[in-house]
Each structure stands twice: as C-alpha cells, then as structure tokens.
Amino acid sequence: MRDIEMSYGKYVVIYLILIMVLIAVFVISIAVGSVKISIWEVIDIILNKVQDDSVNSTIVWKIRLPRALASMIGGAAIAVAGLLFQIFFRNPIVDSYILGVSSGSTLFIALLMLGGVTFGFSTLSPYTLFIGAFLGAICVTAIILIVAYKVRDIATLLIIGLMIGYLCTAVTNILKTFAENEKLKEFIIWTMGSFSGFTWDQLKIMTIIVIPFLFGAFMISKPLNAFLLGEEYAKSMGVNIKFFRICIILVSSVLTAAVTAFAGPVAFIGMSVPHIARLSLRTSDNRMLVPLSILFGGTITVLCDLIARTLLAPAELTISSVTSFFGVPIVIWLLLKRRTKL
Amino acid sequence: MVNKMKKVLTFLAACIFIMTTLSTNAFAEALIRVDVNGKEVNLGVAKPYINKGKVMIPLKAVSEALGANLSWDEENKNITLLRGDNIYLMKQGKANVYVNGRAHKLSQVSEVKNNVLYVPQDFIQVVFGYETSYDSKTSKLSIMIKALPNYFSQNFRIEYLDDGCKLVTDGENIRHLLVPQGKEVPKGYKADKIIRIPLKKVMCASSTQVGPLVKLGVLDTLKAVTTSEKNWELKEVKDAFKRGSVKYVGGEGMAQPDYEVVKVVNPDMVFAYTGVYGQQAMIEKLSEMGINCAINNEYLESHYLGRMEWIKFMAAFYDKELEAEKILNDAVKEIDNTIAKIAGLKEPKVALGKSYKGKMSVADSGSYVGKWIEMAGGQYVFSNVGVGTSGSTQISMEDFYAKAIDADILIYSSTINYMNKPTIEGIVEENPLLANIKAVKNGNVWVYSADWWQTIPDTDRFVKDFAAVFHPEAFKGYKVEKLIKLPRK
Numbered sequence: 148m149r150d151i152e153m154s155y156g157k158y159v160v161i162y163l164i165l166i167m168v169l170i171a172v173f174v175i176s177i178a179v180g181s182v183k184i185s186i187w188e189v190i191d192i193i194l195n196k197v198q199d200d201s202v203n204s205t206i207v208w209k210i211r212l213p214r215a216l217a218s219m220i221g222g223a224a225i226a227v228a229g230l231l232f233q234i235f236f237r238n239p240i241v242d243s244y245i246l247g248v249s250s251g252s253t254l255f256i257a258l259l260m261l262g263g264v265t266f267g268f269s270t271l272s273p274y275t276l277f278i279g280a281f282l283g284a285i286c287v288t289a290i291i292l293i294v295a296y297k298v299r300d301i302a303t304l305l306i307i308g309l310m311i312g313y314l315c316t317a318v319t320n321i322l323k324t325f326a327e328n329e330k331l332k333e334f335i336i337w338t339m340g341s342f343s344g345f346t347w348d349q350l351k352i353m354t355i356i357v358i359p360f361l362f363g364a365f366m367i368s369k370p371l372n373a374f375l376l377g378e379e380y381a382k383s384m385g386v387n388i389k390f391f392r393i394c395i396i397l398v399s400s401v402l403t404a405a406v407t408a409f410a411g412p413v414a415f416i417g418m419s420v421p422h423i424a425r426l427s428l429r430t431s432d433n434r435m436l437v438p439l440s441i442l443f444g445g446t447i448t449v450l451c452d453l454i455a456r457t458l459l460a461p462a463e464l465t466i467s468s469v470t471s472f473f474g475v476p477i478v479i480w481l482l483l484k485r486r487t488k489l
Numbered sequence: 490m491v492n493k494m495k496k497v498l499t500f501l502a503a504c505i506f507i508m509t510t511l512s513t514n515a516f517a518e519a520l521i522r523v524d525v526n527g528k529e530v531n532l533g534v535a536k537p538y539i540n541k542g543k544v545m546i547p548l549k550a551v552s553e554a555l556g557a558n559l560s561w562d563e564e565n566k567n568i569t570l571l572r573g574d575n576i577y578l579m580k581q582g583k584a585n586v587y588v589n590g591r592a593h594k595l596s597q598v599s600e601v602k603n604n605v606l607y608v609p610q611d612f613i614q615v616v617f618g619y620e621t622s623y624d625s626k627t628s629k630l631s632i633m634i635k636a637l638p639n640y641f642s643q644n645f646r647i648e649y650l651d652d653g654c655k656l657v658t659d660g661e662n663i664r665h666l667l668v669p670q671g672k673e674v675p676k677g678y679k680a681d682k683i684i685r686i687p688l689k690k691v692m693c694a695s696s697t698q699v700g701p702l703v704k705l706g707v708l709d710t711l712k713a714v715t716t717s718e719k720n721w722e723l724k725e726v727k728d729a730f731k732r733g734s735v736k737y738v739g740g741e742g743m744a745q746p747d748y749e750v751v752k753v754v755n756p757d758m759v760f761a762y763t764g765v766y767g768q769q770a771m772i773e774k775l776s777e778m779g780i781n782c783a784i785n786n787e788y789l790e791s792h793y794l795g796r797m798e799w800i801k802f803m804a805a806f807y808d809k810e811l812e813a814e815k816i817l818n819d820a821v822k823e824i825d826n827t828i829a830k831i832a833g834l835k836e837p838k839v840a841l842g843k844s845y846k847g848k849m850s851v852a853d854s855g856s857y858v859g860k861w862i863e864m865a866g867g868q869y870v871f872s873n874v875g876v877g878t879s880g881s882t883q884i885s886m887e888d889f890y891a892k893a894i895d896a897d898i899l900i901y902s903s904t905i906n907y908m909n910k911p912t913i914e915g916i917v918e919e920n921p922l923l924a925n926i927k928a929v930k931n932g933n934v935w936v937y938s939a940d941w942w943q944t945i946p947d948t949d950r951f952v953k954d955f956a957a958v959f960h961p962e963a964f965k966g967y968k969v970e971k972l973i974k975l976p977r978k
Contacts, residue, residue, distance in 0.1 A: 180749045181747050181749050181750050182749040182750065182752075182753055200779060202752050202753055202755065205752050205778055205779065206748075206749045206752050206753075209748075209777055209778045209779075210748040210749055210752065210778065211749075275769070276769075276770070325883065327880055327881065332742060332743050333743045336742065336743055336744055341744070341745070343744070343745040343748075344745040344748065344770050344771060344773075344774040345774075346773055346774050346777045347777065348773075348777075456747070460739065460747055460750075461737060461738050461739030461740075461746065461747035461750050462717075462739050462741060462744070462747075463739060463744055463745070463747065
C-alpha cells in the first residue's frame with residue numbers, strides 16, 4: 148500500500164516536471180525564429196494580447212503561435228495513436244501509420260496533385276488537400292474496420308493493414324511514374340510533412356477533431372491494460388473485445404488522419420514516443436502512458452519543429468527528417484539502458 | 490495730364506486685349522492635348538489640330554501610347570498596326586482602314602504635316618474601339634478605355650473606373666480595386682481587395698513572374714523572392730541581391746516560405762499562383778497575416794503569347810499596362826518578322842526531348858516549344874505526340890530512337906545549368922543510343938539557356954533563336970542566346 152502511494156507521489160512530480168518542460172519548450176519555440184524578438188517582448192505580446200499589424204505581433208500571433216500549437220497537438224495525437232497501435236498489436240515496432248492510414252492519405256493526395264482528380268472541389272481552396280488526405284485516411288480505416296470485424300487474429304489484421312498500405316503505395320507510384328517533374332516535387336514535399344504555414348482556422352479544425360479522440364484514448368486506457376495481457380484475459384475481465392478493437396482502431400486512425408491531413412506524415416513520433424515514455428518512467432501502465440505520450444509527443448514535436456524551421460532558415464527542413472535524426476539516438480540510448488519490457 | 494493718362498490707359502488696355510485674344514487663339518491652335526483615361530499623352534513635336542469639326546491626331550504618337558505596334562512601308566506608303574492577333578492596314582492619303590481585312594471608312598483622309606501623319610479622331614474608335622470626346626473649352630481630346638482588351642489570355646481582366654482607379658480581376662477571379670496613392674477609394678464598386686498603386690514593395694512567389702518586372706523597369710519594387718540568389722539568371726536580380734534590395738524569404742523547391750521573414754519585408758503585394766499544385770496554402774496563411782496576394786496563373790496558359798500577356802496584369806499594379814501592351818504587340822511583330830524571314834526555306838527535322846533513366850520525355854506538339862519548332866520553320870519529329878496538350882510526354886527509348894534517328898537538330902530540353910555534364914559526350918554517356926542520331930553525329934545538339942524559365946517576356950526572342958538555329962544561313966551574324974550549342978567534349 149505504501150509502495151503504491153509513493154509511486155503516485157512520484158508520478159505527480161514527474162507530471163509536473165513534464166508539464167513545465169512542455170511549457171518551457173513551447174515558450175522557447177514562440178520566442179525563437181528567424182526574426183529576433185526578445186523573450187520579454189514575446190511574453191508582453193502574448194499576455195497583453197497585442198494584436199496589431201506590427202511585425203512582431205503578427206509574427207507571434209499569426210505565425211509562431213498557431214504553428215507551435217499545431218505541432219504540440221499534432222505530436223501528442225500521433226504519439227497516442229502510436230501507443231494505441233503498439234498495445235493493440237502487442238508489437239513494439241509499429242507506429243501510427245501501420246494500418247496504412249498515411250498511405251491512404253498519400254494516395255488521395257497523389258490523385259489530387261498528380262492525377263488531377265479533384266473530387267469535385269475547387270482547386271483554390273486550401274482545404275482541398277486536407278479533405279483529400281482525410282478522406283484517404285478514413286477510407287483505409289473503414290476497410291480495416293470491416294476486416295477487423297471479420298478477422299479474429301490480430302497478426303492477420305496487421306498483415307492485411309500492411310498489404311493495403313502496399314497497394315496504396317503501388318497506385319501512388321504509378322501516378323508518380325507519369326507525373327511531371329514539378330508536380331512530383333510538390334508531391335514529395337507534401338509526403339515529407341511540415342507544420343509550416345498552419346493557420347488558426349486549420350488549427351481549430353484539427354483541434355476539434357483531435358481533442359475528443361485524445362480524451363477517448365484516455366477513457367479506454369484501463370481496458371487497454373487488460374488487453375495488454377491478452378484478449379482472453381481482457382474478455383474475462385468483462386471487456387467487449389469486438390467493440391473494443393474497433394474503438395482502438397477508430398481512435399488511433401482518426402488521430403493520425405487529422406494530423407496527417409494538415410501536416411503530412413510525421414515520421415518517428417508515433418513509434419518512438421511511446422518507447423520514450425515507457426523507458427524513461429519504467430512503466431507499462433496505460434493510464435500513465437496515455438498522458439505521458441501526450442506530454443512527450445507534444446514536447447518533442449514542438450522542439451523538432453523549432454529545429455526544422457530555424458536550423459537552415461529561411462529554408463526549412465522537413466519535420467520527419469528532424470524527428471528521426473534526433474529521435475533515433477534517444478531511443479537507442481534508452482533501449483540499451485532499459486529494464487522494462489517493451 | 491489726365492487726358493494723357495487716359496490715353497495711355499486705353500492704349501494699355503487695348504494692348505492687353507489684343508495680346509490675350511491673340512494668345513488664346515494661338516493656344517487653341519497649338520495646344521490640343523490628348524489624354525488616355527485622364528493621363529496625358531506625350532505627343533512630342535506633333536500638334537493635333539481641328540479639321541472640319543474633327544480633331545486630327547498624330548497617328549504614331551497616339552497609337553504607340555495606346556500600345557499598338559506600328560510599322561511603316563515608306564515605299565508603298567502603307568501603314569500597318571498590330572494589336573494582338575488583329576491587324577490594321579491603311580494607306581497614307583486614303584480614308585480607308587482595313588481591320589483584319591474588312592474596310593472601314595474614316596471621316597477624313599489622313600494628312601502629313603511636318604513629317605507627321607495625322608488621322609481623324611474616329612480612327613481611335615475604329616481601330617482600338619475606345620470612345621473619344623473633345624472638350625473645346627479645355628482643348629482636350631479624351632480617349633476613354635473602359636476595359637483593356639485581352640488577345641491571348643482570358644484569365645485576367647483590367648477595367649477602368651473614374652479618377653485613375655482600376656478593377657483588376659486575377660487568375661482566381663479575385664477583384665482588386667486599384668486606387669492611386671493619396672486618392673480616395675471610390676464607392677459603389679464590388680471588389681474583394683483595395684490596393685494602393687503603384688506598388689512599392691512586392692514579393693514574387695514564382696521566379697517566372699520576375700521577368701515582366703524587369704521588362705517594365707520596376708524591378709526596384711521587388712523586395713522578396715522565393716528563389717535563392719544562386720538560382721537567379723537575370724542580371725538585374727543578381728544585382729539587386731548584391732545591393733541587398735531584394736531578399737530570399739525561403740520557399741525554394743515549392744516548400745512554404747519563412748513567414749516571419751515575409752512579415753519583416755511586409756510586402757504590399759505578393760504575386761502567387763494557384764492550380765492543382767499551386768500555392769493555396771501559402772496564400773491562405775498570408776491572408777491570415779493580412780498580406781495581399783494577387784494570383785498570376787501565367788504558367789497555366791496554353792498559348793505562349795497568353796503566357797506573355799500576363800505582363801499586362803503585373804503592369805496594371807504600376808500603371809504601366811499600356812507599356813506592357815506595347816511590349817506584347819512589339820513581340821508579336823517580331824515573331825511575324827521572323828516567320829517572314831524563313832518563309833519557303835527548307836525545313837530541317839528537329840527532335841526535342843531529354844532522357845532520364847532510359848526513358849525519354851519529349852515536348853508535346855501542342856506545347857510552347859512544340860509550336861515554336863513549327864513556327865520557326867522546323868519539322869518536329871514528334872508532331873503526333875501530345876497533340877493539343879501543352880506539357881511533355883514520356884515515350885519509350887525505341888519510339889524516340891525510331892523517330893529521331895535522322896533528325897538534323899536535337900534540342901536536349903534541359904537548362905544548361907542543371908546538366909551534370911553539358912557536352913555531347915555527357916548526354917551520350919547517360920544514354921549511349923543517342924550517339925547514332927544524325928544530329929549528335931554532326932554535333933548539332935542544343936540545350937536551353939540558363940535563363941530559359943526567367944525570361945518569359947522575351948517570347949519573340951525564343952522564336953527567333955529557334956529559327957536561327959534551324960536556318961543559320963538566314964541569320965548571319967546573329968547571336969543565338971536562348972539555345973546553347975553543346976560542345977563535343
């Protein structure tokens with residue numbers, strides 16, 4: 148009994164530290180950019196809601212803030228989706244894109260950009276790509292859900308997910324073969340992902356989709372613990388397996404889709420953040436891991452996005468290259484030191 | 490004494506009276522001014538006059554101010570005017586004007602005075618379709634343009650309102666109300682944006698849009714670009730970078746720019762493009778930041794002169810659209826001259842394409858270069874590829890080989906600065922089969938010049954250079970610039 152109390156106390160401290168780190172990284176990310184603005188001025192602009200046409204106010208309110216918020220929420224969503232999939236497949240090497248969600252998005256974007264298929268939307272709307280990417284992700288998710296309903300075996304489901312991913316990639320590649328150079332370049336840039344140019348409107352849409360599903364992930368974290376010990380065990384604990392499986396797939400796919408649609412695929416966060424959370428706190432309790440993934444995912448993605456946009460400014464790195472470049476050493480180091488089961 | 494004073498005063502009064510009447514008469518004779526939408530036309534030495542109730546205006550000065558290309562056949566006393574794809578002919582001393590072959594009779598015969606040819610004011614209505622009105626009180630002939638005609642592109646519009654204001658509709662049907670600096674915004678017009686002109690700080694989000702600014706002489710207003718210094722081929726832009734008057738704001742390779750740097754520059758207009766792979770995301774973000782964008786979709790035009798015609802769109806933001814009109818019409822004339830020069834000459838066989846990993850990409854016959862080959866007196870060996878489409882098509886090496894084997898000229902469609910090895914040996918190394926092509930054997934292989942994509946307003950130059958490459962005998966002493974001959978090694 149004393150043990151548990153102590154560990155709760157420990158977690159509270161850790162959460163507080165992580166929240167403070169997240170806030171610090173967030174503030175740094177708003178204070179740092181290709182244009183120099185002092186941190187005090189940034190704080191002044193935010194706290195006093197200075198929203199005029201001045202350069203610094205525009206940069207803080209309309210460029211850095213929506214972008215930092217987007218990468219924080221986006222990173223959290225991708226990380227939680229990755230965590231859910233890792234538990235669902237009981238496999239430590241899967242990430243948020245394992246069921247072909249991003250290949251679905253990528254295929255639809257390829258149809259739009261390379262194939263000239265517009266799905267009846269105006270080409271002007273900046274939401275055309277978002278809607279296309281979201282539709283692609285949802286289509287693939289729908290197929291997976293149908294399969295998940297029919298197929299009992301999780302390994303089979305995983306393979307089918309991978310197969311659908313391959314299929315989407317194949318069609319995408321066909322489109323790429325016949326595409327003109329400039330179109331191809333634009334498309335490749337999209338597939339590399341970036342939080343550049345996030346507007347408040349886009350942020351609102353993404354947040355409205357992501358927040359309820361993050362909450363949903365938190366709600367299912369208790370049955371997830373049971374699930375981790377095997378479906379039979381979960382069943383005996385009173386979990387409706389069929390419904391629960393669909394819940395996990397739906398929650399994690401929608402989380403992934405919402406971020407991918409606006410920012411493109413963000414590599415590595417979905418796979419590494421759950422590990423970082425698990426390894427650094429040496430726990431596999433999902434009631435802890437969901438909020439931890441949110442905090443770690445947000446912090447790391449904000450930090451990576453900051454690096455992506457400042458390292459070679461005014462040119463920009465893609466978010467995926469930064470996440471992988473800085474994430475891989477961290478994960479390897481943690482793995483070598485680990486004492487927890489994955 | 491008083492009498493004497495009276496006499497002197499009367500005399501003075503008479504003098505003043507005579508002088509003023511004389512001078513007003515003299516002014517009425519000498520100072521008829523011509524203006525276009527309120528902007529005075531510089532007539533040089535020419536002096537318009539009134540003949541049988543009509544104002545006689547100097548043909549050359551007024552036509553050129555309105556942007557037409559005018560040429561003079563001294564021998565036959567023929568005058569030719571070009572406006573886009575319209576041609577107008579008239580003979581000195583005759584009252585008829587032939588508009589695309591159809592005769593129109595002017596109110597009066599044209600007259601030559603002091604070496605200047607004058608035509609009656611109704612000439613403007615017949616040739617240009619613009620209304621004119623003469624105010625005898627102010628001795629002013631006003632030419633009123635309601636809308637600037639478009640000849641090759643239907644994707645933008647320039648309409649004129651009162652007081653120097655304009656309504657410009659861009660490539661996405663966004664209506665920009667252009668108001669001269671310091672003037673009041675006119676009421677009652679439906680517009681999406683109000684823009685103060687002339688522009689002072691401009692950002693171009695495509696390198697192809699900068700050429701028109703150079704041509705119009707307004708490059709000093711260019712403050713931000715999305716192409717970095719090393720990728721510019723225009724001397725003027727390189728110089729601007731050295732002076733520090735223009736800034737690279739990121740966004741190379743179709744990525745998004747660094748919005749913070751854009752905001753620091755704070756341009757009063759960003760020229761951007763849309764389309765399936767356009768800059769919608771950037772436009773959305775910039776408008777959230779309160780920065781204006783105008784859509785210049787020149788790259789979507791299927792006609793090369795349509796692409797060039799967008800110079801008028803850019804020019805409208807600087808009040809230089811009639812100069813732009815002249816630049817366009819002069820180019821049309823130059824192209825006509827080139828075509829006339831090579832008429833009847835033997836047509837060489839021309840292949841155009843480039844190889845990538847064993848596949849060949851060739852220009853569609855409906856593309857600009859496809860059309861240029863035909864216009865410049867070449868026989869395009871891929872004339873059945875991509876008929877009516879304006880891009881490039883991938884064909885197999887076999888197909889390429891079969892058709893291009895006896896081509897006299899090979900244009901390898903890469904800009905020279907993007908080639909690993911800009912020599913004939915280099916392209917043969919990449920694709921050994923090319924060695925058997927006649928043009929390669931004879932060393933008649935050309936590539937695009939480095940400034941190919943940045944000099945759209947030089948359309949006439951492209952056609953001329955193609956013609957000069959195909960028919961060097963007709964262009965002795967002429968230096969080809971848009972195509973570069975590859976050395977063997």
